[in-house]
Amino acid sequence: MPEHYDVVVVGGGGSGVPLAARVAEDPDRRVALIEAGPAPGDRAGYPSELLDAGTVQGAMPGHPNNWSFLAELTPGRPYSIARGRILGGSTALNGGYFVRAPKEDFDQWARVGGPAWSFAEATRLYSALEADQDFGAVPGHGSAGPVPVQRPPQSHSITRAFHQAARELGFPEEPDKNADGEPGVGPVPMNVAGGLRWNTALTYLVSRGVPANLTILGQTRVRRVLFEGARAVGVEVHSDGKVSVIQGNEIVLCAGAIQSAHLLLLSGIGPAAALRAQGIPVTADRPGVGAGFTDHPEVAVRWTPRRGVVDTTVPRIMESSLNFNAGGQQASGAGDLEILPMLKPMSYLLSAGTSRVGRAGHREDLEFLVALQEEHARGRLTILSANPDVQPRLEYNYLAVESDRQRMRYAVRTAVALLSTRAFRPLVARITEPLPAVLAHDHLLDEWMQSNLGTALHMSGTARMGPRHDPDSVVDSFGRVHGIHGLRVADTSILPTAPRRGPAATAVLIGELVAGHLRTGASGRPDRAPGQPTTR
Numbered sequence: 001m002p003e004h005y006d007v008v009v010v011g012g013g014g015s016g017v018p019l020a021a022r023v024a025e026d027p028d029r030r031v032a033l034i035e036a037g038p039a040p041g042d043r044a045g046y047p048s049e050l051l052d053a054g055t056v057q058g059a060m061p062g063h064p065n066n067w068s069f070l071a072e073l074t075p076g077r078p079y080s081i082a083r084g085r086i087l088g089g090s091t092a093l094n095g096g097y098f099v100r101a102p103k104e105d106f107d108q109w110a111r112v113g114g115p116a117w118s119f120a121e122a123t124r125l126y127s128a129l130e131a132d133q134d135f136g137a138v139p140g141h142g143s144a145g146p147v148p149v150q151r152p153p154q155s156h157s158i159t160r161a162f163h164q165a166a167r168e169l170g171f172p173e174e175p176d177k178n179a180d181g182e183p184g185v186g187p188v189p190m191n192v193a194g195g196l197r198w199n200t201a202l203t204y205l206v207s208r209g210v211p212a213n214l215t216i217l218g219q220t221r222v223r224r225v226l227f228e229g230a231r232a233v234g235v236e237v238h239s240d241g242k243v244s245v246i247q248g249n250e251i252v253l254c255a256g257a258i259q260s261a262h263l264l265l266l267s268g269i270g271p272a273a274a275l276r277a278q279g280i281p282v283t284a285d286r287p288g289v290g291a292g293f294t295d296h297p298e299v300a301v302r303w304t305p306r307r308g309v310v311d312t313t314v315p316r317i318m319e320s321s322l323n324f325n326a327g328g329q330q331a332s333g334a335g336d337l338e339i340l341p342m343l344k345p346m347s348y349l350l351s352a353g354t355s356r357v358g359r360a361g362h363r364e365d366l367e368f369l370v371a372l373q374e375e376h377a378r379g380r381l382t383i384l385s386a387n388p389d390v391q392p393r394l395e396y397n398y399l400a401v402e403s404d405r406q407r408m409r410y411a412v413r414t415a416v417a418l419l420s421t422r423a424f425r426p427l428v429a430r431i432t433e434p435l436p437a438v439l440a441h442d443h444l445l446d447e448w449m450q451s452n453l454g455t456a457l458h459m460s461g462t463a464r465m466g467p468r469h470d471p472d473s474v475v476d477s478f479g480r481v482h483g484i485h486g487l488r489v490a491d492t493s494i495l496p497t498a499p500r501r502g503p504a505a506t507a508v509l510i511g512e513l514v515a516g517h518l519r520t521g522a523s524g525r526p527d528r529a530p531g532q533p534t535t536r
């Protein structure tokens, strides 16, 4: 007999772990959390390089806990897309920048998601999930949630110069990037404490204990959802070389923006013609699955530091960021551009000196990561085979529209202007690229951006929420798949657009929000406030 659970959660990452942990606070529900990667039961079980918040070694293509998907950022520009493959998901290998989406994002999302997605409701959820070490006691913040949030000291010479340079150019200070203030320069809130990256498994499960009614199945990969008519009844899984079935009253896909959409397609939910072309029987014709995703295109402005600027022993990769509007300092808005000064060379961040490249790293260039936080172009994820082992095609279409290129040019020129200020003079030996001749001409700068293009790895919107009559929407406000009973998606796939800041905090919020709805089946307001201890 297949095992049977009340709730089956597929994928233990930014959203899946909080969701499973919260639902399992109800002792009457049997919950299964299925994770394709390993599921360490304690901190010592995590590879040390994934805990080290001073590097991002898990982002290195080919790392065993990284799915390393192949994508095209623009036609002809292949790129390896990092995603976490371990309990904690991408939060186990990300940059640790834990920032809320601004009010403007929630205003936009609430138009299709309703009151559960209002900024007031989001503030309540963000506050309940955090233990903010700097502002926890003030309204709009929390001190009792699972996720430790801290702003790093602003003492590094690069950070001090960055603040001063931003002021020289007229940008305002933004002392708390998790408050609803004007975008500007300020410390980056991080889920980093004691030099450790606190992934969702450490915060929601290891620190708080795994409830007896929550079964965690590691090294178990879901291949597709199983149905009886229009009701999801279970999942087909592959583990230990065997294929088996796990049944559930409610199936929740939290496999991330790439794999939740892929699982929907493998299960016959998506554009009917594309499914039939792969021989997949159509369960629900939803053309929106995989279509129109957004992310944050990124380029690196490189500079050679003077001797003594880089200190690889600093237990952080960054300390501050500048969020600003493409219309200039005078423009209002939530900030569609971002500049993040890295404190160490990228080669070092990816290998921590364990490879030849990494050892040389401390003498190499540093980067300002420059990102477009509000894309107008749209990407596409399409199924290539009914075989779950064949990854979908990922076409980002970055910078495909002039309004994106124009704002990105503005951001790159601003980064170079920051490095050219008086504040940076004592630190900068030279700005390596883009060169002045490239900066001076839009078409040359466009070519440079295209050939240096990267991604912030913030994919969202592959199964967007919206009203059922909208053919491009896939789920409702609480992740329920239109036209199907007992199946939800709860991760950044459901966001209509990528948040204008990093999505990790919002991924956790999605887990909390959908768990609240699963617990009550009604308003989304949980019967017990998240962060409040259980009474069992």
Ligand SMILES: Cc1cc2nc3c(=O)[nH]c(=O)nc-3n(C[C@H](O)[C@H](O)[C@H](O)COP(=O)(O)OP(=O)(O)OC[C@H]3O[C@@H](n4cnc5c(N)ncnc54)[C@H](O)[C@@H]3O)c2cc1C
Binding pocket: 010, 011, 012, 013, 014, 015, 016, 034, 035, 036, 037, 056, 058, 059, 082, 083, 084, 085, 086, 087, 088, 089, 090, 091, 093, 094, 095, 096, 097, 098, 099, 220, 221, 222, 223, 254, 255, 256, 257, 259, 260, 263, 456, 457, 458, 459, 491, 492, 493, 501, 502, 503, 504, 505, 507
């Ligand atoms: C290198 C990197 C750096 C980043 N830096 C930042 C940052 O500094 N700040 C920020 O805000 N955001 C950052 N992000 C993005 C952020 O971490 C993600 O947006 C967030 O973790 C998404 O949560 P999720 O639950 O949607 O997906 P994930 O966290 O990716 O979780 C999905 C989980 O599902 C599992 N899974 C997938 N398919 C299956 C299957 N078929 N069966 C079973 N399990 C499956 C995966 O193994 C994974 O554990 C970064 C991402 C990466 C990759």
